[in-house]
Amino acid sequence: xxRTKGSIGKDTQAAIWQTAKxxxxxxxxxxxxxxxxxxxxxxxPASIYRYIKSKDxxxxxxxxxxxxxxxxxxxxxVPRHATATRKLEAFVAFHIRYHIERRTDVILAxxxxxxxxxxxxxxxxxxxxSYEEQLIAILEHGxxxxxxxxxxxxxxxxxxxxxxTGVCFWYNPKGRLSxxxxxxxxxxxxxxxxxxxx
Amino acid sequence: xxRTKGSIGKDTQAAIWQTAKxxxxxxxxxxxxxxxxxxxxxxxPASIYRYIKSKDxxxxxxxxxxxxxxxxxxxxxVPRHATATRKLEAFVAFHIRYHIERRTDVILAxxxxxxxxxxxxxxxxxxxxSYEEQLIAILEHGxxxxxxxxxxxxxxxxxxxxxxTGVCFWYNPKGRLSxxxxxxxxxxxxxxxxxxxx
DNA sequence: CAATTAAACGAACGTACGTTTGATTATATA
DNA sequence: TATATAATCAAACGTACGTTCGTTTAATTG
Numbered sequence: 001x002x003r004t005k006g007s008i009g010k011d012t013q014a015a016i017w018q019t020a021k022x023x024x025x026x027x028x029x030x031x032x033x034x035x036x037x038x039x040x041x042x043x044x045p046a047s048i049y050r051y052i053k054s055k056d057x058x059x060x061x062x063x064x065x066x067x068x069x070x071x072x073x074x075x076x077x078v079p080r081h082a083t084a085t086r087k088l089e090a091f092v093a094f095h096i097r098y099h100i101e102r103r104t105d106v107i108l109a110x111x112x113x114x115x116x117x118x119x120x121x122x123x124x125x126x127x128x129x130s131y132e133e134q135l136i137a138i139l140e141h142g143x144x145x146x147x148x149x150x151x152x153x154x155x156x157x158x159x160x161x162x163x164x165t166g167v168c169f170w171y172n173p174k175g176r177l178s179x180x181x182x183x184x185x186x187x188x189x190x191x192x193x194x195x196x197x198x
Numbered sequence: 199x200x201r202t203k204g205s206i207g208k209d210t211q212a213a214i215w216q217t218a219k220x221x222x223x224x225x226x227x228x229x230x231x232x233x234x235x236x237x238x239x240x241x242x243p244a245s246i247y248r249y250i251k252s253k254d255x256x257x258x259x260x261x262x263x264x265x266x267x268x269x270x271x272x273x274x275x276v277p278r279h280a281t282a283t284r285k286l287e288a289f290v291a292f293h294i295r296y297h298i299e300r301r302t303d304v305i306l307a308x309x310x311x312x313x314x315x316x317x318x319x320x321x322x323x324x325x326x327x328s329y330e331e332q333l334i335a336i337l338e339h340g341x342x343x344x345x346x347x348x349x350x351x352x353x354x355x356x357x358x359x360x361x362x363t364g365v366c367f368w369y370n371p372k373g374r375l376s377x378x379x380x381x382x383x384x385x386x387x388x389x390x391x392x393x394x395x396x
Numbered sequence: 397c398a399a400t401t402a403a404a405c406g407a408a409c410g411t412a413c414g415t416t417t418g419a420t421t422a423t424a425t426a
Numbered sequence: 427t428a429t430a431t432a433a434t435c436a437a438a439c440g441t442a443c444g445t446t447c448g449t450t451t452a453a454t455t456g
Contacts, residue, residue, distance in 0.1 A: 002420035002434045012433080028312060030228035034414065046416080047434050055414065111309055114226060152375065155383045162364025163357045170356050177350065185353045193391035200450035201403040210403080232444065244446080245404055253444065398456090405450070412443080420435070426428090 013051050015041045020058060021104045029059055029115040059112060060120040066105040067127035073098055074134060084142030085191070091138055092190050095164045096183050103168045110165065132157055139194065149196040160190055211249050213239045218256060219302045227257055227313040257310060258318040264303040265325035271296055272332060282340030283389070289336055290388050293362045294381050301366045308363065330355055337392065347394040358388055 019040045023032040034055055038045045052058045077094035078087055099106045109124070116124060135157045142148035150156045164186060171182070217238045221230040232253055236243045250256045275292035276285055297304045307322070314322060333355045340346030348354045362384060369380070 002422075002436095004422075004434060008423095008433085026312065028226060028228050030226050031313065033412080035412080043433095044435055045414085046436080049415070050433065114224065115229065151386075152379075152383050155375070155380060156387065158364060158368050159361045159384060159387055162367075163361035166356060166360025166364075169360075177353070181350075182353060185350050186357060188349075189354065189357055189391040192393070193387040195390070200405050201452040202405090203452070206453095207403065231442080233442080241403095242405055243444085244406080247445070248403065399454100400456095401452100401454070403450100403452075405448105407447090407449105409446075410444100413441085414439105415441105416439075417437090418435105419437105421433085423430105423432070425430070 012041065012043070016048065016051050017062065021062060021108055024059070024062075024112060025104050025107050029112045056117070059115060062105075063109050063112065063116060063124050064120060064127075066102070066109050067124055067131075070098065071127060071131060074131060078134065078138070084138055084145050084147050087138045088142065088194070089187055089191065091135060092160075092164060092187050093183050095161075096167055096186060097179060099165055099168050100171050100179055100182075103171065106165065106168050132161065135161060142194065147196060148194045150194055156194060160193075163189070207248075210239065210241070214246065214249050215260065219260060219306055222257070222260075222310060223302050223305050227310045254315070257314060260303075261307050261310065261314060261322050262318060262325075264300070264307050265322055265329075268296065269325060269329060272329060276332065276336070282336055282343050282345050285336045286340065286346075286389065286392070287385055289333060290358075290362060290385050291381050293359075294365055294384060295377060297363060297366050298369050298377055298380075301369065304363065304366050330359065333359060340392065345394060346392045348392055354392060358391075361387070 016037065020032070020037055023037060023040070034048055035045045038048050041048075052061075074091075074094060077098075078090045082090075113121070113124060136153050139148060139150055139153050139156055143150050143153070167182060167186070214235065218230070218235055221235055221238070232246055233243045236246050239246075250259075272289075272292060275296075276288045280288075311319070311322060334351050337346060337348055337351050337354055341348050341351070365380060365384070375383075
């Protein structure tokens with residue numbers, strides 16, 4: 001056989017990416033083989049190479065794309081002119097919702113950074129830092145306003161991000177709690193955690 | 199060559215375990231090769247098999263040992279008869295200190311669970327659950343006392359654990375903050391986050 | 397000091413991986 | 427409808443992996 005009936009490059013490309021994400025998250029990047037990926041997509045191993053340059057480049061694409069989208073989505077979701085309290089609430093809600101809806105991408109980006117090398121690794125780290133700085137800026141704004149009581153902005157930011165991202169690892173779509181309920185619980189924890197006593 | 203001068207099994211065993219942890223954390227379990235491990239320890243690949251039954255069994259040993267020690271250490275560190283507030287403070291302090299001091303083990307246990315299979319996987323998950331339940335019990339105690347205001351015990355527990363464990367991933371021994379300072383920041387965040395308003 | 401055990405070695409095995417090459421069939425274009 | 431292009435295949439390459447085997451040397455024991 002060669003070209004198969006009904007085969008369209010765009011669809012195959014999408015299937016490869018989606019399947020790759022799933023396999024990487026469940027087995028790890030190193031443990032996933034291109035043969036396994038090809039088999040799940042319904043191709044021969046060699047055919048993958050019409051769509052990727054190498055296995056490493058596949059991981060790079062997946063991670064850089066995810067980080068880029070996360071940054072732009074965040075900038076849209078958090079209001080630029082508002083109180084720090086409102087900004088922080090918006091940030092928490094955005095982060096949890098975005099991360100739950102793209103759990104696969106998030107887990108991948110968090111667990112496979114060490115499999116990334118060279119230029120791409122540096123780029124991902126830089127983008128992650130940009131994202132962290134958006135939260136740090138909000139916390140600083142709140143401290144200047146007198147609304148937040150925080151000694152160490154960076155520690156607080158890391159703590160909050162770890163807490164929120166952690167949802168990805170236990171969230172169950174069939175579970176008792178809706179995304180909104182989960183968001184509200186976390187908003188309560190975070191806002192009380194940073195709020196200045198009155 | 200064969201047996202080398204001054205070679206002692208106990209030392210080699212320890213070197214293998216320690217080096218394995220380091221390599222697994224930095225490259226991932228699947229990416230670490232036994233040849234690499236042997237080379238760093240100063241052995242031929244075959245010699246590793248005097249100390250392990252297989253690569254998989256090595257990971258199992260490392261993870262089960264870590265989880266077991268974590269559980270017993272926790273039970274010693276958190277007072278059995280005290281207010282929920284004191285218990286929670288003790289738990290936060292213990293968790294951060296223990297996790298920072300054994301960052302390698304912790305990162306390994308958190309990132310490589312998916313490389314574990316069968317019986318060992320189930321055992322690790324069970325032990326992790328036991329640990330989570332210790333925190334849940336403290337939170338429930340505090341809610342019954344009226345000291346904590348928490349709607350969802352489990353969500354709060356997961357959130358707190360994620361936040362505290364996150365320290366392992368950014369802590370820098372040469373950084374500006376001491377372990378005590380980091381612990382205090384987190385105690386502040388957590389205690390205010392869960393405290394009932396008076 | 398002889399015999400036994402402990403701790404390593406060197407060489408090899410089969411397997412599976414990422415990747416390359418060139419041919420083959422389906423769709424799009426003119 | 428003839429031609430060009432897109433999408434896949436089958437087969438193979440070299441490499442590196444986990445692991446096994448039998449041997450060799452160092453330390454321990456009686």
